[in-house]
Amino acid sequence: MRHNLRHLRVFLAVAEAGSVTRAAASAHLSQPAVTQAISKLEAALGVALFDRSPHGLFPTPAGETFRLRVQRAFALLDRVVAEIAPRLQLTITAAQTEALIAVSDAENFTLAAKRLGLAQPTVHRAITQLEQDAQRKLFERTALGTVATRLGHSLAQAARLALAELSQAEAELAELRSESAGKIVIGAMPLSRSHILPTAIVKFQQERQGQTILITEGPYAELLSGLRRGEIDFLIGALRYPVPIDDVEQRELFQDTAVMIGRPGHPIFGKGQADLAQLAQYPWVVSPPATPIRNHFDRLFGEQGLVPRQLVEAGSLILMREILNETDYLGFASGGQVRAEIARGLLRRIDFDLTATRRPIGLTTRSGWLPTPAQRLLIQTIENAA
Helix, strand or coil, X not given: CCCCHHHHHHHHHHHHHCCHHHHHHHHCCCHHHHHHHHHHHHHHHCCCCEEEECXXXXXXXXXXXXXXXXXXXXXXXXXXXXXXXXXXXXXCCHHHHHHHHHHHHHCCHHHHHHHHCCCHHHHHHHHHHHHHHHCCCCEEEECCEEEECHHHHHHHHHHHHHHHHHHHHHHHHHHHCCCCCCEEEEEECHHHHHHCHHHHHHHHHHXXXXXXXXXXXCCHHHXXXXXXXXXXXXXXXXXCCCCCCCCEEEEEEEEECEEEEECCCCHHHHCCCCCHHHHCCCEEEECCCCCHHHHHHHHHHHCCCCCCCEEEECCCHHHHXXXXXXXXXXXXXXXXXXXXXHHCCCCEECCCCCHHHCEEEEEEEECCCCCCHHHHHHHHHHHHHC
16 A cells, blocks of 8 residues: 555644644644545545544554554654755655665666556656755666665665555554454575474464465575565574674574485495595585585585585475485485474484584564564464474
């Protein structure tokens, strides 16, 4: 839902003043304009935001919920707006913020317009007006594309997070109406997809049958970027130390240890206690470079001056399992990730002490993130499953 930003500021003014008259004076608007803005907002949201009485207007429970999210949204947006041009607080529109985000992402007006389903001149006009009001260039036109300036990038990022807060507000208002809205988006790393999430999601959806959950997969750097942009609600998987950037927070759930695995009947199981020199003679399926589990693998052999004979680098457990089942390749993976395959007899664990590979698994969220009740319940369910 696209919200009229001016109407949202009027809503905050009324909630603060408790009176249309006082809110109109503080916002330099007529009383009918304030009344109309609140009416349109309530109609769009499908809830009453205020209880009307002879003593004034008082936020309903839905109004209080909405006010908190709107305040958080403007706190994110206005901090950057104040650095660029304070007057933008009065002039910036939702259409302009959407155009700003789209052009910043696509680095091209035509592609941005296609993403928004608009004509290219419409998007160009929105950015031009925004730059005129800001009296700053928010984009640099280069031979390689339309690239956001530092301030343009900062404003686009603030707008993304502000819109994410408004989406959270819609989900919370829907819950007050006993409805489900939006999606909970989880950035899931390999261990969580095979070990924690399946159990947690089934349990959660027994209680919240109408709630949609979207699992996003990808390299850690991409998932972290999506989290910071407000496109992903939280990440679950191996934690990074030190924390990669100061606008995210990590919470440990448990510790996981790597395992070496092979197919049942692999020759390595007939040779007694295996040592690294023997293991280095076999080809391996391992995680991609720069992942925590791969770092452990490289360090384990590297400290002994050993180089395994051949590597297949893959992030897919299914691919690893199939290669191991058909060949004499060995695998190096998270113990939690392959627990089910070992329990079912599809793979066999090699007896080798890997306690030094212990690593923390947990949740990563944006600093200051405020989950909705549904998100909070899902996180609690994940914590219980872990």
